[in-house]
Amino acid sequence: MPLFDQLYNFAHWLTxxxxxxEDLVQETYAKAxxxxxxxxxxxxxxxxxxxILRNAFLTSxxxxxxxxxxxxxxxxxxxxxxxxxxTPESIFMERSNTQALRTALEELPVHHREILLLCDMEEMSxxxxxxxxSIPVGTVMSRLSRARKNLRASLGLQLQKG
Amino acid sequence: MTCKILMADLDAYVDGELPExxxxxxxxxxxxxxxxxxxxxxxxxxxxxxxTAGRRYTASYELRxxxxxxxxxxxxxxxxxxxxxxxxxxxxxxxxxxxxxxLRPQADAVYSEIADLHVAALAGSNPVDVVSxxxxxxxxxxxxxxxxxxxxxxxxxxxFSLLGGRVTYLEQTPGAELIYQVRKHxxxxxxxxxxxxxxxxxxxxxxxxxxxxxxxxxxxxGLRYFVVGDAGAADVDGLAELFKKAGA
Numbered sequence: 001m002p003l004f005d006q007l008y009n010f011a012h013w014l015t016x017x018x019x020x021x022e023d024l025v026q027e028t029y030a031k032a033x034x035x036x037x038x039x040x041x042x043x044x045x046x047x048x049x050x051x052i053l054r055n056a057f058l059t060s061x062x063x064x065x066x067x068x069x070x071x072x073x074x075x076x077x078x079x080x081x082x083x084x085x086x087t088p089e090s091i092f093m094e095r096s097n098t099q100a101l102r103t104a105l106e107e108l109p110v111h112h113r114e115i116l117l118l119c120d121m122e123e124m125s126x127x128x129x130x131x132x133x134s135i136p137v138g139t140v141m142s143r144l145s146r147a148r149k150n151l152r153a154s155l156g157l158q159l160q161k162g
Numbered sequence: 163m164t165c166k167i168l169m170a171d172l173d174a175y176v177d178g179e180l181p182e183x184x185x186x187x188x189x190x191x192x193x194x195x196x197x198x199x200x201x202x203x204x205x206x207x208x209x210x211x212x213x214t215a216g217r218r219y220t221a222s223y224e225l226r227x228x229x230x231x232x233x234x235x236x237x238x239x240x241x242x243x244x245x246x247x248x249x250x251x252x253x254x255x256x257x258x259x260x261x262x263x264x265l266r267p268q269a270d271a272v273y274s275e276i277a278d279l280h281v282a283a284l285a286g287s288n289p290v291d292v293v294s295x296x297x298x299x300x301x302x303x304x305x306x307x308x309x310x311x312x313x314x315x316x317x318x319x320x321x322f323s324l325l326g327g328r329v330t331y332l333e334q335t336p337g338a339e340l341i342y343q344v345r346k347h348x349x350x351x352x353x354x355x356x357x358x359x360x361x362x363x364x365x366x367x368x369x370x371x372x373x374x375x376x377x378x379x380x381x382x383x384g385l386r387y388f389v390v391g392d393a394g395a396a397d398v399d400g401l402a403e404l405f406k407k408a409g410a
Contacts, residue, residue: 005331009216025225101211102215144173
C-alpha cells in the first residue's frame with residue numbers, strides 16, 4: 001500500500017501513541033474508501049490522504065486535547081520571521097543529537113510539529129502542504145518560519161537539559 | 163542581491179521553492195558570499211536532520227494486514243444483509259481505491275511501490291544524499307547505512323551518468339537507490355536484499371510498464387535489483403545490463 005508507512009509514521013508523531021496511531025491509520029483508509037467519490041482524479045492523492053488522516057486526528061480525543069486553546073493567529077499573518085544566523089556550536093550540537101531533536105519535535109505544538117514533518121520529512125511542496133492543511137500558501141511559509149524558530153528554541157532547551 | 167534580501171528567501175531556497183529567476187540570482191550571490199553560503203548549508207543540514215529524526219515509527223505487519231482485510235471484506239459483509247445495490251457501489255469504489263492503494267497481485271504491488279519511490283525521490287528538493295558521479299565515492303558512502311554491499315557499473319563509453327545515491331526503504335527493508343541520467347531522463351536503480359521479497363516476488367529480468375514507467379527487475383547474488391524510469395525501454399534495459407555485468 002503506497003503511503004502506508006508514511007501515514008503511520010506521521011500518525012504516530014501526531015498522536016505520540018502506537019495504538020492511537022494504528023486506529024488513526026485504519027480510520028484514514030476506511031474514510032478514504034468511503035469517500036473515494038470525493039477524490040478528483042488529477043489532483044494530489046498524497047495531500048488528499050494526509051488531509052483525511054489529519055482531519056481524523058483533529059476530531060479525535062487526543063487531537064482535540066492537543067489543539068485546545070492553541071492559537072495559530074501569529075502564524076496566519078503571512079509574514080515570515082527574520083532569519084537568524086546560525087552559530088557553529090548550535091549546528092554541531094543539533095547534528096550530533098538525533099534523540100534531542102526528536103524530543104524537541106515532540107514538544108512542539110501540534111501545528112508546528114505537523115508542518116515541519118510535512119515539509120522536511122515528507123518533502124512536500126508549499127502548495128501540497130497548503131492542500132493538506134487547508135491553509136493559504138502564505139500561511140504555510142509564515143507557520144514554517146515560526147515552527148523552525150520554535151524548534152531551535154526547544155532544541156536549545158533539550159541540549160541544556162542533556 | 164544583498165545579504166538581507168537573500169536571508170529572507172533562505173527558507174524558500176532550502177525548501178526548493180524559489181522561482182527559477184530568483185534561484186539563479188540567489189545561487190550567484192552564494193558563490194561570492196561565504197556567510198550566506200554557511201547559513202544555507204546549515205539550514206539544509208537542519209532540514210536533513212529533521213528528515214532523519216522524523217523517520218522514526220514503523221507500522222506492524224498486523225496493522226497492514228488488518229487494513230487490507232477490512233477493505234477487502236466490506237463487500238462480502240454487505241451481501242449477508244442483502245444490500246445488493248450497496249455491494250455494487252462498494253465494489254466499484256473498492257476497485258477504484260484498490261488501484262490507488264496497491265492491493266493488487268503481490269509483484270504488481272511491489273512494482274507500484276518502486277515507481278512511487280522513484281517519483282518521490284525525484285520530486286524532493288534533494289533527490290540524492292550523496293552527490294557524485296564517481297562510483298568509487300558513491301559505493302563507500304553506503305557503508306554502515308545498509309546491511310549489504312553491491313557493485314556499480316563502469317559507465318565509460320555509455321550514455322549514462324551517475325548523479326548520486328540515497329538510502330531508501332521498501333517494506334521496512336533498507337536498500338540503496340542510485341539515480342542515473344541518460345539525456346534528459348532520470349533512471350533509478352534500487353537494490354534490496356532478496357530474502358524479505360522472495361516469497362512475494364519471483365519475477366526475473368522482467369521488463370514491464372507501470373504507470374508509463376519502464377521497469378526491469380532481477381535477482382543476483384542474493385540481491386533484488388529494480389531499474390525504473392521514464393526513459394525508453396532500451397535505456398532501462400541498457401542500464402540493467404550494465405548492472406548485471408558489474409555484479410557477475
